Amino acid sequence: MSGIEFDLVLDAKGLMCPEPVMMLHNKVKELQSGGVLQVLATDPSTKRDIAKFCSFLGYNLLQHDEVEGVFTFYIQKP
Template sequence: MSEFEQADVQLDTRGLFCPEPVMMLHGQIDEMAVGQSIAVLATDPSTQRDFLKFCSFLGHELVCSKEVNGEYQFLIRKGEEE
């Protein structure tokens, strides 16, 4: 089982374009406990930049990101709430 499959929450944003994937991630991560992880699937290339900035700005950890056959996979751990 991959680290993406072991995430606490799965979020599929494939087929959606900016800003929808970030908005969906923001809404989902608000419902999670600190330390939980979320695996996100996306097809919009801008998510690579957007999710990195999202994590940096809000204090979450971008554990892993990769592109496989035109799909982007992200593993994000919720950080401490500020």
């Protein structure tokens, strides 16, 4: 467990590129400034894609990890 508190969850497990990032783009619109989104995914390309998404759009990738094939990301809206 990360211990990071989050406001919303995006479950993109079982989806392949580009679906997780497309869903992420829509979901972050629901966050208030400073809010944190937890993203769950199983596609290994999300490690690269979500990091690029955050960097390009100015979101903070607080933490990411992998447990038993599930990638978990914590993204904070600026």
